[in-house]
Amino acid sequence: MEKRSTYSRLFTVFFRIGLFTFGGGFAMLPLIEKEIVDVHGWARRDEILDIFALAQSVPGAIGVNTAVFIGLRLRGLLGAMAALLGVVTPSIAIILVIARLFSQFQSNLHLLRAFSGVKAAVVGLIAAAAWRAGKNGVVDRFGLLVVGVAFLLSAFAIIPIIWVIVLGGLGGILHYRRKEGVQ
Amino acid sequence: MxxxxxxxxxxxxxxxxxxxxxxxxxxxxxxxxxxxxxxxxxxxxxxxxxxxxxxxxxxxxxxxxxxxxxxxxxxxxxxxxxxxxxxxxxxxxxxxxxxxKNSHIVQNMFAGIRPVVVGLVGAAAVLVGLATFRSLSSGIHGLYTLVLGGLTFYGVAFRKWDPIKVLVGAALIGLIVYR
Structure with missing residues (x-):
């Protein structure tokens, strides 16, 4: 009984996350954090940032990867499937409707205006995700330096994102080992 | 096939x-x-x-x-x-x-990766922000876009507003103001 309710909760939580994700995975981070950490306690606040980092470091969309991650952790493969189905179902349902009615959809002024509001809010959501991640993930001057370097490398598309993450990991290993050696 | x-x-x-x-x-x-x-x-x-x-x-x-x-x-x-x-x-x-995850080396690695995520998300905020502002900046619309984006940031980062309610609210406000 308890197990079954976890499957259906995984499905509904990630269904909600899939339904309210606009403009790519980053905008969904505050929503995922709220649902996973605050509402359901499926991960601790300091873990969620590591899960986001891992979700970004492996192939696939961030939202999908996070869903699989949390589902696996709670209920193994079946949990992962429940979360995965949850996060993709709204997309499939909505796209199947829109694929038939695209031309009406594209010229509907009300929808376009409402979507302009959503787009403006999405910018704020992504900025809030950065702020909250910074509060949890940046603890010293080295961290601040890494934030700046990662920001520049990615904002100006200098190297692929995966290499920025690899560099950060290597930097962390080298920097904190040296510090431990000193102490 | x-x-x-x-x-x-x-x-x-x-x-x-x-x-x-x-x-x-x-x-x-x-x-x-x-x-x-x-x-x-x-x-x-x-x-x-x-x-x-x-x-x-x-x-x-x-x-x-x-x-x-x-x-x-x-x-x-x-x-x-x-x-x-x-x-x-x-x-x-x-x-x-x-x-x-509890090994020393992996913990140090993540101590380096966490700030990377912050930088990546920050860069995304700036890039998406610039693109959005470019498409919604004619006349008074630019002001609405700044206010909606700024208010969302403030509420979600500092006030624990529910992101879902914020998005629904932003859609309704967008319906009214973007004419």
Whole structure:
């Protein structure tokens, strides 16, 4: 009984996350954090940032990867499937409707205006995700330096994102080992 | 045959997408053109739809392209194929992570990766912000865009506003102010 309710909760939580994700995975981070950490306690606040980092470091969309991650952790493969189905179902349902009615959809002024509001809010959501991640993930001057370097490398598309993450990991290993050696 | 092609194309797209959906759009375009599934103009429509509908962009694009080429069956095959690499790779990585996350070296590694995530998300905020402002900045609309974005940031970062309610509210306000 308890197990079954976890499957259906995984499905509904990630269904909600899939339904309210606009403009790519980053905008969904505050929503995922709220649902996973605050509402359901499926991960601790300091873990969620590591899960986001891992979700970004492996192939696939961030939202999908996070869903699989949390589902696996709670209920193994079946949990992962429940979360995965949850996060993709709204997309499939909505796209199947829109694929038939695209031309009406594209010229509907009300929808376009409402979507302009959503787009403006999405910018704020992504900025809030950065702020909250910074509060949890940046603890010293080295961290601040890494934030700046990662920001520049990615904002100006200098190297692929995966290499920025690899560099950060290597930097962390080298920097904190040296510090431990000193102490 | 077309289902098999859809599967292999979208499996490949899922497998080679790292760091978010926008990176995968170029790859999707390449595959679609290779098989002649859509014209470049239709692909622009796909991107437009994927952006304005909820859900991961990769999933939206897979569903749309699959449906256009082989109906509902095609949509399900393409979507399944694009998420399969996630399932496999996350299963492997989470097992390794669970095993080594308390080791010294992995903890130091994540101490370096966490600030990277902050920088990446910050860069995304700036880039998406600039693009949005460019498209919604004519006259008074620019002010509305700044206020909506700023208020969302303040509420979600400092006031624990519910992101879902914020999005619904922003849609309603957008309906009224963007005339």
């Amino acid at each position: 077309i289902l098999f092609q859809l599967f292999s194309a979208f499996f490949k797209i899922g497998l080679f997408t790292l760091g978010g959906g926008y990176a995968m759009l170029a790859l999707i375009q390449q595959e679609i053109v290779r098989y002649g599934w859509m014209t470049p103009q239709e692909f622009v429509d796909v991107v437009g739809i994927a952006e304005v509908t909820p859900g991961p962009i990769a999933v939206n694009a897979a569903t749309f392209v699959g449906f256009r080429t082989a109906g509902v069956q095609g949509a399900l095959v393409a979507t399944g194929a694009v998420v399969l690499p996630s399932l496999i790779s996350v299963m492997i990585v989470s097992r390794v992570w669970a095993r080594y």
